[in-house]
Amino acid sequence: MASRKGLTLTDVLITVVIALVFAIIYSIWGGVYTMLQPLGLHLNELVYGMWFIAAVVAYLIIRKPGVAIIAEFAAASGETIVMLQFDVMLMLYGLLQGLACEIVFAIVRYKSTALMVAVTAGVAAALSTLPLDWYYGYLGQLETWNLVLMIGFRVLSGALIAGWLAHALYRGLGETGVLKLVGARSPHRSEEL
Amino acid sequence: MMLQSIRKYETFVDRSNPITKIGLAAVLFLTVVLIHNPNYLFHLSLLLLLAMIILSGVKLRYLAALIAVMLLLGSISSLYMIFYGEGTTTLYSFGIIHITEESFVRGIHVMMRGLAVSFFGALIIFTTRITDVFYSLMQQLSLKPKYAYSFMAAVRMVPIIISEYVVLRQARKVRRALIHKKYVTGMKGFKTTIITLLSQSIRRAYRLGIAMESKGFDDGPRTYYHRTSFSISDIYLLLFIGACIFMSFQLGQIITPFETTDAR
Numbered sequence: 001m002a003s004r005k006g007l008t009l010t011d012v013l014i015t016v017v018i019a020l021v022f023a024i025i026y027s028i029w030g031g032v033y034t035m036l037q038p039l040g041l042h043l044n045e046l047v048y049g050m051w052f053i054a055a056v057v058a059y060l061i062i063r064k065p066g067v068a069i070i071a072e073f074a075a076a077s078g079e080t081i082v083m084l085q086f087d088v089m090l091m092l093y094g095l096l097q098g099l100a101c102e103i104v105f106a107i108v109r110y111k112s113t114a115l116m117v118a119v120t121a122g123v124a125a126a127l128s129t130l131p132l133d134w135y136y137g138y139l140g141q142l143e144t145w146n147l148v149l150m151i152g153f154r155v156l157s158g159a160l161i162a163g164w165l166a167h168a169l170y171r172g173l174g175e176t177g178v179l180k181l182v183g184a185r186s187p188h189r190s191e192e193l
Numbered sequence: 194m195m196l197q198s199i200r201k202y203e204t205f206v207d208r209s210n211p212i213t214k215i216g217l218a219a220v221l222f223l224t225v226v227l228i229h230n231p232n233y234l235f236h237l238s239l240l241l242l243l244a245m246i247i248l249s250g251v252k253l254r255y256l257a258a259l260i261a262v263m264l265l266l267g268s269i270s271s272l273y274m275i276f277y278g279e280g281t282t283t284l285y286s287f288g289i290i291h292i293t294e295e296s297f298v299r300g301i302h303v304m305m306r307g308l309a310v311s312f313f314g315a316l317i318i319f320t321t322r323i324t325d326v327f328y329s330l331m332q333q334l335s336l337k338p339k340y341a342y343s344f345m346a347a348v349r350m351v352p353i354i355i356s357e358y359v360v361l362r363q364a365r366k367v368r369r370a371l372i373h374k375k376y377v378t379g380m381k382g383f384k385t386t387i388i389t390l391l392s393q394s395i396r397r398a399y400r401l402g403i404a405m406e407s408k409g410f411d412d413g414p415r416t417y418y419h420r421t422s423f424s425i426s427d428i429y430l431l432l433f434i435g436a437c438i439f440m441s442f443q444l445g446q447i448i449t450p451f452e453t454t455d456a457r
Contacts (some may be wrong), residue, residue, distance in 0.1 A: 138278070138299050
């Protein structure tokens with residue numbers, strides 16, 4: 001069992017629990033995002049990257065196919081549970097953002113934990129939902145300078161929060177020793193509890 | 194459950210299958226994105242508001258608070274379009290803010306999109322048990338049990354995670370004199386908090402996962418004590434939402450609060 005290739009129940013459970021920790025943060029983050037909105041100038045987009053962080057952190061920890069999608073989808077649906085508001089749009093966004101990260105991780109074949117991979121995934125996730133926003137929020141009808149500002153802020157935020165911060169969290173988790181439980185799955189894992 | 198204590202009665206929405214509700218929510222989202230006539234959308238969101246009030250069975254004062262929050266958040270989230278949207282008929286201009294008639298209607302349109310989806314979403318939350326969602330995903334859509342059970346187990350851990358956070362905060366308060374301030378507030382504090390919560394949760398999930406695997410909560414065929422199925426209530430709900438969409442298109446041609454028929 002220790003060397004099983006696909007996702008085991010334990011892998012899925014750890015992924016979902018990581019996602020739900022972030023779901024709580026997402027819910028609090030929603031308040032930060034809303035408070036920044038009336039300031040205009042899309043300052044709120046600077047915190048947008050937090051919403052992709054679950055996928056990147058879960059991937060860095062488990063590094064198996066499918067983890068990024070499950071994590072981001074679970075975090076998005078977890079957010080709807082914590083907020084007591086079922087939101088299809090949120091889940092769709094989660095799915096798309098998870099998929100974008102997943103593609104980046106598939107390209108590096110689920111091996112690399114480099115900072116650049118995390119940053120690329122964050123940027124990919126930031127770009128992934130723009131088409132949806134374009135239709136939903138009529139972004140094409142925004143004044144051009146404003147639109148450029150918004151996209152720029154969002155990509156920057158994806159790189160910084162979902163990329164750099166996620167990687168920093170991963171390194172911090174490594175120091176706690178908890179990653180020995182999930183990463184390589186050594187045969188004497190019972191000693192590591 | 195907490196939600197049940199603020200409800201007065203149950204309706205057919207409670208008895209319809211969670212998959213039907215989620216599917217209809219997705220259809221509704223697509224419909225709302227494809228509607229460009231603010232008059233149609235106005236009536237659709239009004240009808241869904243009524244549906245939430247009547248069919249959820251939730252006491253009115255709780256609903257009133259919820260609706261107030263939804264309206265507030267909705268109007269804030271449409272400000273970007275009202276302030277910076279393109280348009281020719283200027284209503285108000287101050288510095289970089291440039292409100293036009295077109296951008297104002299478009300902002301209201303975006304807000305009504307959000308509201309329409311949220312009203313139905315709230316109705317679903319009030320009338321659905323979370324565990325039922327996973328049981329019907331497994332039984333009707335044959336989702337692999339390992340996904341469903343790990344989600345159900347993880348949801349039960351959320352209160353533990355929250356109480357752990359509270360304990361962590363109290364522990365820091367007690368040791369305030371000993372800990373440098375930078376480890377409590379700001380970026381460093383945020384990071385240490387998350388890492389503590391994550392590492393504890395991973396440890397707990399690992400132990401639980403091993404236990405559940407040995408108990409056979411893995412793949413493979415299983416039998417269920419709780420059974421979910423489709424019923425006549427699903428057809429009622431389907432017809433009801435269909436009627437709401439149809440009615441809003443009819444009413445949108447008769448009663449027109451907006452002059453324009455295209456928000457774009």
